[in-house]
Amino acid sequence: MTTPLLSIKGLTKAYPGVVANDDVSFDIGQSEVHALLGENGAGKSTLVKMIYGLVKPDSGTMTWQGKSFTPADPKTARASGVAMVFQHFSLFDALKVSENVALGMENPPPMRDLARKIRRVSETYGLPLDPNRIVGDLSAGERQRVEIIRCLLQDPKLLIMDEPTSVLTPQEVDILFKTLNKLRDEGTSILYISHKLEEIRKLCDHATILRLGKNVGECVPAETSARDMAELMVGDTLQTPTRSTEKTGDVVLDVSGLTLEPTSPFGTTLKNIHFTVSAGEILGIGGVAGNGQDELLSALSGESLTWPDAVKVKGQDVANLGPNARRERGILCAPEERLGHAAAPDMSLTENALLTGAIRENLTNNGFVNWASTNDFAKSIIERFDVRTPGTHVAARALSGGNLQKFVIGREVLQRPEVLVVNQPTWGVDAAAAAAIRQALLDLAAEGAAIVVISQDLDELMEISDRFGALNEGRLSDIRPAAGLTVDEIGLMMGGAHGMEVAHVGDEEKEGAEA
Amino acid sequence: MIALQKRPTPSRTLSLATPLIAVLITMIMGGLLFTVLGKNPFEAIRTIFWDPVFGEFAFYYRPQLLVKAAPLVLIAIGLSLGFKAGIWNIGAEGQYIIGAICGAGVGLAFYPTESRLIFPLMILAGAVGGWAWAMIPAILKTRFGTNEILVSLMLVYVAEQLLASMSLGLLRNPEGMGFPGSRNFSDFPAGSSWINEAAGLHWGMAFAFIAVIFAYILLNRHILGFNIRLTGDSPHAARFAGVNPTRLILFCLGTSGALAGLAGLFEVTGPSGQINIDFASGYGFTAIIVAFLGRLHPVGILLAALLMALTYVGGDLAQGNLGLPSAAIQVFQGMLLFFLLALDLLTNYRVVLKKKGAA
Numbered sequence: 050m051t052t053p054l055l056s057i058k059g060l061t062k063a064y065p066g067v068v069a070n071d072d073v074s075f076d077i078g079q080s081e082v083h084a085l086l087g088e089n090g091a092g093k094s095t096l097v098k099m100i101y102g103l104v105k106p107d108s109g110t111m112t113w114q115g116k117s118f119t120p121a122d123p124k125t126a127r128a129s130g131v132a133m134v135f136q137h138f139s140l141f142d143a144l145k146v147s148e149n150v151a152l153g154m155e156n157p158p159p160m161r162d163l164a165r166k167i168r169r170v171s172e173t174y175g176l177p178l179d180p181n182r183i184v185g186d187l188s189a190g191e192r193q194r195v196e197i198i199r200c201l202l203q204d205p206k207l208l209i210m211d212e213p214t215s216v217l218t219p220q221e222v223d224i225l226f227k228t229l230n231k232l233r234d235e236g237t238s239i240l241y242i243s244h245k246l247e248e249i250r251k252l253c254d255h256a257t258i259l260r261l262g263k264n265v266g267e268c269v270p271a272e273t274s275a276r277d278m279a280e281l282m283v284g285d286t287l288q289t290p291t292r293s294t295e296k297t298g299d300v301v302l303d304v305s306g307l308t309l310e311p312t313s314p315f316g317t318t319l320k321n322i323h324f325t326v327s328a329g330e331i332l333g334i335g336g337v338a339g340n341g342q343d344e345l346l347s348a349l350s351g352e353s354l355t356w357p358d359a360v361k362v363k364g365q366d367v368a369n370l371g372p373n374a375r376r377e378r379g380i381l382c383a384p385e386e387r388l389g390h391a392a393a394p395d396m397s398l399t400e401n402a403l404l405t406g407a408i409r410e411n412l413t414n415n416g417f418v419n420w421a422s423t424n425d426f427a428k429s430i431i432e433r434f435d436v437r438t439p440g441t442h443v444a445a446r447a448l449s450g451g452n453l454q455k456f457v458i459g460r461e462v463l464q465r466p467e468v469l470v471v472n473q474p475t476w477g478v479d480a481a482a483a484a485a486i487r488q489a490l491l492d493l494a495a496e497g498a499a500i501v502v503i504s505q506d507l508d509e510l511m512e513i514s515d516r517f518g519a520l521n522e523g524r525l526s527d528i529r530p531a532a533g534l535t536v537d538e539i540g541l542m543m544g545g546a547h548g549m550e551v552a553h554v555g556d557e558e559k560e561g562a563e564a
Numbered sequence: 565m566i567a568l569q570k571r572p573t574p575s576r577t578l579s580l581a582t583p584l585i586a587v588l589i590t591m592i593m594g595g596l597l598f599t600v601l602g603k604n605p606f607e608a609i610r611t612i613f614w615d616p617v618f619g620e621f622a623f624y625y626r627p628q629l630l631v632k633a634a635p636l637v638l639i640a641i642g643l644s645l646g647f648k649a650g651i652w653n654i655g656a657e658g659q660y661i662i663g664a665i666c667g668a669g670v671g672l673a674f675y676p677t678e679s680r681l682i683f684p685l686m687i688l689a690g691a692v693g694g695w696a697w698a699m700i701p702a703i704l705k706t707r708f709g710t711n712e713i714l715v716s717l718m719l720v721y722v723a724e725q726l727l728a729s730m731s732l733g734l735l736r737n738p739e740g741m742g743f744p745g746s747r748n749f750s751d752f753p754a755g756s757s758w759i760n761e762a763a764g765l766h767w768g769m770a771f772a773f774i775a776v777i778f779a780y781i782l783l784n785r786h787i788l789g790f791n792i793r794l795t796g797d798s799p800h801a802a803r804f805a806g807v808n809p810t811r812l813i814l815f816c817l818g819t820s821g822a823l824a825g826l827a828g829l830f831e832v833t834g835p836s837g838q839i840n841i842d843f844a845s846g847y848g849f850t851a852i853i854v855a856f857l858g859r860l861h862p863v864g865i866l867l868a869a870l871l872m873a874l875t876y877v878g879g880d881l882a883q884g885n886l887g888l889p890s891a892a893i894q895v896f897q898g899m900l901l902f903f904l905l906a907l908d909l910l911t912n913y914r915v916v917l918k919k920k921g922a923a
Contacts (some may be wrong), residue, residue: 352803373806382804390804395574395796403790404805413787420785447572 053078053116054238055100060109062095069095071262072109077207082229082239084249085272086282086479087259093242096259099208100240101133102126124155125469130206134196134213141559142185142315142526149184150199170201174228185315188522189216189337197228208232209240214248216338217507219540226252244282246275260284283480297515298328301499302349302380303361311349317341319348322525324518326468326499331490333514333531334503336543342472342503343385349470349501350382351375362468376408379467383457385476385503387450391457394446398438401445402427402460426463434459435485451482458486462493469493472503487513497549507539519543568913579911583857583864586904587871593903594896603886611879611885612896625877628766631835632873635660635827637752637772637866639851641779642820644860648783649795651816655701655716656824657848658723659694663825664832665730666693668839671755672735672747682754686829687767695818697723702817706810712817724844731841745840749833757834768830772866774845775823779862792816823850853901 054074062070069092077083087093098104100111102120102216111118113129119474120126123133140149145166151157158166164180171178176194184192193216200208210229229239229252241253249256250270258266258281264283307322319341326332336342347353349360351372359368367375372382384390392401403423407413412423427441434455438448445453458474474490475483491513494500504510510517513533518528521544529542591613595605616625639656646653653659667690674682697776701715735746749756757766783789795802795812803809827847836843856873858864 194836350804351806371806371808372804376806384804386800389798391801393794393801395797396794400790400794403787404794407787407805416787417785418787418790444573 053112054081054114055118056112057100057546058110058112060096060099060111061107062104063107068262070099070106073259073264074109075257075264075267077238077240078255080233080236080238081255082233082241082253084253084256085240085242085259086244086246086249086278088244091282092262093259094211095262097133097240097242099213100126101131101209119541127155127203127205130204131209132200132203132207133204133209134193134200134211136211136213136215138192138196140184140192140195142183143516144184145180146178146182146184146187147180147194149195150180150202153199154202166202167198170198174198174201174231175224176228177283177322185470189339190218190221193225195218201232205237207238207240209242211242212244213241218337218543219536222248229265236248246270246278248543249278250275258282271415290441296496297330299363300325300327301363302326302501304349305359305361305365307345307348307355307359309355311344311345312347312353317344317523319344320523324525324528326501328497328499329466329494330516331494331500331502331514332528333510334501334520335505335507335510335517335539336503336520338505340520340544341472342505342520344523345520346382346384346470346472346475346503349468350384351380359457369523374409376405376464377407379465381405381409381461381464381466381469383461383469383474385472387453387457388446392445392453395444397442397444398431398436398448398456399424399427400458402430402441405460406464430456430459430463433463434489449480454478455482455486458489462489466493466498468499468501470501470503473505474502475504475509477507482510507536517542567916568909569916570912570913574911574912579859581903582907582910583859583868586857586900586907589903589907590896590900593899597892598888598893601888601892603719603888604863608882608886608888611882612875614878615881616874624814625881628877630769631766632763633866633869634766634768634772635847636851636854636869637833638768638775638827638830638870639820639824639848639860639864640854640865641772641775641862642823643851643867644855644858644862645779645782645792646816646820647796647855648860649792649812650799651813652713653698653701653716653817653820654713654852655698655718655720655723656820656851657844657846658716658720659697659821659824660828660831660848661720661723661727661844662697662828662837663690663694663822664828664836664843665727665735665839666690666825667829668746668749668755668832669730669735671749671752671833674754675747675752678754678902680754683757683767683833686755686815686833687826689823690825690829692825694828695822697825698817698821699814702814703900705817706813712731712813716817720848727839727843728841731839731843735839737838748838750837755833757830761834766830768827768834771826771830772869776862776866783862788815797882824851853897853904856901857904875900 167180309319517531519542526542598608670689701712704710858868
């Protein structure tokens with residue numbers, strides 16, 4: 050057996066109150082696509098940060114091609130041949146692609162040479178990219194290409210990719226996989242982090258599964274069922290949400306011809322959006338991040354006002370009403386950003402309960418706040434939605450992501466909405482909390498509410514929605530019944546491959562066959 | 565190695581303790597400063613902090629404390645509302661001057677009529693004057709997105725020019741034999757803010773107390789106060805909660821302007837006595853220190869204003885008795901704000917000592 054590229058032994062890293070990695074060991078071979086599988090919070094990010102030199106392990110060793118490997122900072126890690134594509138891009142919107150690439154290099158070559166290099170790499174690996182375009186104008190998939198090309202210019206031996214497909218359509222995922230396969234064939238190893246089982250089964254040679262910071266198993270994904278991997282990952286059999294009724298009532302929310310200019314410079318313009326949601330129905334809206342999700346939520350919540358008659362509830366025009374007037378009419382929302390939009394970070398849970406609950410829960414009298422009943426309202430959210438917290442006096446920022454999300458969703462659900470709009474309801478939430486949130490949404494629909502779920506998690510949308518549509522560059526696709534939609538159809542609704550090219554590997558083979 | 569670690573929840577104890585620690589450090593550093601100036605530091609600190617309250621002539625200085633504290637409380641309460649919401653009115657000094665000019669102008673227009681109605685009318689004019697001066701940065705901010713810090717600050721200098729012009733022109737005392745300055749309100753009982761001059765009581769103190777109570781109720785019991793705090797914590801969440809940012813800016817700047825205007829009116833018709841070129845004494849700027857020293861909390865501001873008044877009165881005393889330069893007292897006040905803001909870090913972060921290498 051050849052020496053592995055990177056061998057990890059007994060790596061441990063503890064933070065105050067939590068052990069992020071506990072005695073983790075595994076090997077990454079030469080020319081291998083190795084999957085690191087685990088739920089949010091399982092310790093995947095901490096582990097790769099140690100490999101990339103961002104975090105120092107408390108104990109344990111790493112061996113790189115037979116030599117001891119202790120990167121003090123990312124610079125040393127990069128010098129050894131480790132490159133990383135982060136989940137959240139670190140790009141400057143206002144700069145050109147080539148300028149962004151140059152910023153990440155130790156000794157950037159002259160701009161013209163660099164542009165030529167970017168073109169060459171992008172063509173070789175089927176990642177077309179114009180070095181002169183402004184990053185702010187690029188789609189999420191194209192931004193990811195900038196990050197990948199930035200890494201490839203360093204000729205890495207190990208490429209770490211953190212949840213790369215969360216911003217891609219299924220077709221874009223196919224293209225990415227072809228690129229990664231080509232890289233592997235050329236001798237680059239890839240450490241692929243994900244919690245999406247099907248992807249890993251398709252792409253990876255080997256998988257290491259983490260749960261609560263521990264290595265709980267290794268497998269060859271192609272030979273293991275998705276169900277077995279899921280149970281290793283979660284450590285438990287999961288409850289699938291159940292829906293009690295299938296019938297829907299009259300149209301409650303009617304959006305027609307909704308067009309909206311963004312408020313931020315690189316936001317998305319919503320273009321002529323039409324849809325209706327009936328009582329008891331869940332409409333799922335998919336799409337890659339940054340295609341108008343935030344703007345759609347703010348148009349429905351009343352944070353952005355729109356043309357008359359663009360948004361109607363039970364036949365009444367609400368397009369020019371602000372958030373509180375819409376709450377009076379039963380339209381409630383839970384935005385994606387938990388801290389700083391849905392909740393105020395430094396305020397207590399009681400105060401955060403007042404934030405949206407003041408109107409429908411009658412928490413004020415002539416403008417004077419009734420703190421006793423506000424506190425009771427916060428308590429009931431905590432009890433009903435199993436929010437783990439020492440009490441209502443705790444600041445929102447002290448809660449974990451999953452607990453705060455349960456609080457935010459619970460706060461709206463308990464106010465008996467007639468229309469509920471949620472954006473990314475289970476993003477960064479552990480599986481048990483995600484299941485509880487989905488069940489709460491289904492129960493609410495069964496009680497007759499009209500629900501819009503905006504999400505980038507297609508599995509989630511397929512699981513709970515009755516009908517499905519996708520946002521692409523500010524336009525909403527036709528709405529179709531969710532049952533029976535294939536992944537290909539969904540992908541096309543999301544904008545297909547966005548004009549991405551397939552890696553040239555296939556073409557070369559064809560040419561070879563012809564010759 | 566010293567590292568800072570973010571606390572999960574801001575420390576309440578430290579939030580209350582930092583002003584006291586800041587005062588203590590300021591005393592120590594101030595003492596060093598006085599030593600360098602060749603004065604006995606203990607005597608200087610005692611003269612500033614002890615003598616005005618408990619010394620031989622305390623009966624004279626104690627009312628002085630109230631006279632100095634009243635405008636500081638009024639202005640700082642107004643500023644604290646905006647500061648809590650992240651709206652930075654730095655131009656209270658200008659609003660204070662304009663309030664004084666408007667209120668005094670209305671009063672002098674009635675000279676020498678004696679009527680109980682004149683003083684309430686002057687109070688109204690003072691508040692409206694300060695409010696209107698603060699509306700300039702407010703409207704420019706909401707309409708054109710200008711920076712209220714710059715605009716309000718620049719307007720202080722405009723107000724100072726206006727003050728000089730008024731003292732030399734429109735409001736000049738016709739019987740003043742050509743000297744600059746308006747008639748003195750001590751000669752005009754209907755327009756005087758003194759309740760009891762000997763005891764150092766004027767209407768400004770009554771209004772300062774009312775402002776403290778009003779601000780306390782607003783911030784802790786009323787949804788408007790909640791919206792102010794919410795906007796300061798997270799503007800995006802405030803929008804989601806239905807807060808109209810334009811209205812909030814108009815309210816916060818307007819209220820702080822009106823309160824500063826009131827402070828100016830009570831000052832000109834009482835302790836100062838007349839509109840004159842040197843009327844502006846920096847209360848509008850010192851109130852910024854008072855607002856932060858008091859943790860932007862109404863009761864805290866009341867205590868901070870008394871402390872700041874003490875440095876004024878005690879500073880004067882030290883100047884007279886020990887020959888300390890007046891600039892030294894200003895440095896002293898500046899140090900207080902500096903240490904306070906530096907120590908503020910500790911409410912949100914804890915200092916951790918780490919052994920090198922362990923990281």
